[in-house]
Every structure is written in structure tokens, then in C-alpha cells.
Amino acid sequence: MIKSKIILALFILINNHAAQNSSDLITNILSEVNIDTLKKTVQILSGELLYNYNSSQVYITNRGGKSTENVIAGDFIGKKLNSFGLSAQSHDYRSNGRNIFAIQPGVANSTEVYIICAHYDNVNNPGADDNASGTAAVLEAARILSQYNLSCSIIYVLFDEEESGLIGSSFFSEKLHNESQQVKGVINLDMIGYDGNNNHAVEIHTQERGNSIDLADHILRLCKEYRIDLAPVIINPGTNRSDHASFWNYGWSAVLLIEELYGGDFNPYYHSLDDVISFFNMDYFYNCARLAIASIASIANETITGNSTDLRIENFSLKQNFPNPFNPGTVIEYSVPDNTHTLVTLKIYDLLGREITTLVNEETGPGNYSVNFKAYDGLTGYTLSSGLYLYTLRAGEYSETKKMILVR
């Protein structure tokens, strides 16, 4: 066993690409991404292709919570990582939850860690887009980048139990935090196969955490520089509803790549039995994977510029609306502190305390949020008269109220 590992290590050394300049490196990596490999992984993980598991053949049709097929999917991922010469590890953070990951040590600054990740669990459906697509791209990254010497370390990680509330990634980021790892950048992939209107739009969700905004800019620039056929859009503040948010909790730089979550072309088959690969836009999927893989290679090989600060959110806060006075619309921003997941409401009242509308009423994780409020609608015209109004943010025991003025 040890002997075969040494031989494998030698083989990898001989086969590793020689040092090259960074633009050749990215060009080469982009050319190595293979749509057939990506497609096959999605087909296996969404139950369209048989998978040879031990001595039997299985269709993985449900990667949800406690299912046997969730375990098989995890084993599939581990075997794939091992097949690239990486050493897959299982992070059994609780009895029903298991992250699968592999570390590729950097050759120059091995203590600096970059992460490319996706969740592999799903909710009782084929889950081709959500999120066999992201999982396939992470495995494709591992297949290609394991053959290169990059200056910093990369962790390839596939999370379990994202669908139950980012549980796998919460435990994983906590583990890295406890190990005092220097997490320099995280790219999370969640739903990168659907582009119904074929506008090539991909969203890069970011927030003011660490260098997350610089990281999003870097990915956008890389997309343009290498003419990847996508139309990237930066969303700031972006959503907290996927695994990158677990890294924001520690003030680390992280972004999410996703199809149009906010842009109006979100997968209509999301969380349904029709989330199958036949609804993918294959060119789009291919290019999203290429962008993600080139981006992680690029940042693991050079440092992202920007002021590296841990911007932790300590408390709930409600900002003064802007503009104020307003007519007819205004933006209200608020923050939910780290390590919080709670019901948050944001309501508007008149001066007599009568509720006018509820802008937010949802279970929310940490982050900076913004909401638009309009005192005008296209059908009925103005919905409020000029004057002073109050808005109140509530979460548990916390409550804060501010005033705003509508001037018509």
C-alpha cells in the first residue's frame, strides 16, 4: 500500500506541468475542461446512469438526508477524488452528515488555503442542477488541477446537508477555524446548469466580508479576459442561502456562482422531480465550470489584492434608509450577526402604529441585507400619503425602529 502510494506520487511529479506564466496556465486549464466528464458525473449523481457500486449496479436517484443513496453518492465522490491521485477524506461531523474533501498542498505557500466547494445532498428529487452541477464542476476542478503545481493549497470539498440549513458547511468552516487555517478564498458552486433564456448570465454573489468583493471582481475580470462565453453579474449584497455563507461567518472571503437567482431566469424545476439534465443548457454548464475552475486556479496561484480584514458582524443593526426623504422608493439595509439563524421581520408603520406592510418575514442567517420599499405601484399609483413613517427590524429580543419621510 505504502509502496503504491510512493509510485503514485512519483508518477504525479513527473506528470505535473512545469512552471509557466499565469496566462498560459489559465489558458491550458480552460482547454482541459471536458463537457463529457461533467455530464457523466451529473448523470450518475441524478440517477440517469448506472453506477457500479461494490458488486452491484445502482441508480442514485435520491441524495437526500439519511438515504442509502446519499451514502453511495458520498462514496462515489471519494473514489473520484482518489482516482485523481488526491487523498479523499471523510468529515463525519455527525451521524447523518458527511462532507467529503481532499487537500492539494500548495508548493510555495501551503498554509494559504483556497476552497472550491458545492453541496452534494438534495431533497428527494434527481437534483441534476441542484446540485449535481456544482458537484461535477468541483470534481472536474480536482481532476484537472491535481496535475498542476499551484503555489497555495486547494481544498476540494463536497458538503452534505446544505438543504437542511447549510449544516455540512457550518461544521466544515468551524473545523477549519478551530485548526486556525488561513482560508484566503472560497468559491461555492450551487446550480450552474440552467439557462432557460440562453442569455449566459451567471451571478457572482458577494458581500463585504474579508476580500469577498475583490474576489468577485477578480472572477468577473477573468471571465472577460479569457473571453469565456458568459455574462457575469455581481450581486452585492448577495444571498446567504448556500454554503459560502458559512465562511462569511468567520469573516473569510467567499463567493457563490449561481445561475440567475435574482435575474429572473431561475430553474423552474428547482426542488422538483423535473430537475434533470435534459433541461440543462450544456454550453452554459460547461462555461460556468470553466469559469469556476480557472478562477480557483488563478487565485490559488496569486494573491487577490485588497485590504484583508476580518469584517465580522457583531450585532444586529438597522441603517437609516437611503434616500431620505424619498419619492417614491428607498432602500433599507440591515445586518444579522455571525453565528445567528433566526426569524427576522422588517415592517413599516404609520405614526399611529398601524402596520402598513411587511418587507421581510423569514428565517435568516448572518449577513448584510438590503430591501427596496416603494410607496407607489404601477396600477394604483401612490399607496401612501406624504409624511413620516416608521420601520422596525425585529429578531428575537432585538428590536430597532427608525423614521423615514415620504415627500410626494
Ligand SMILES: [Zn+2]
Ligand atoms: Zn442547492
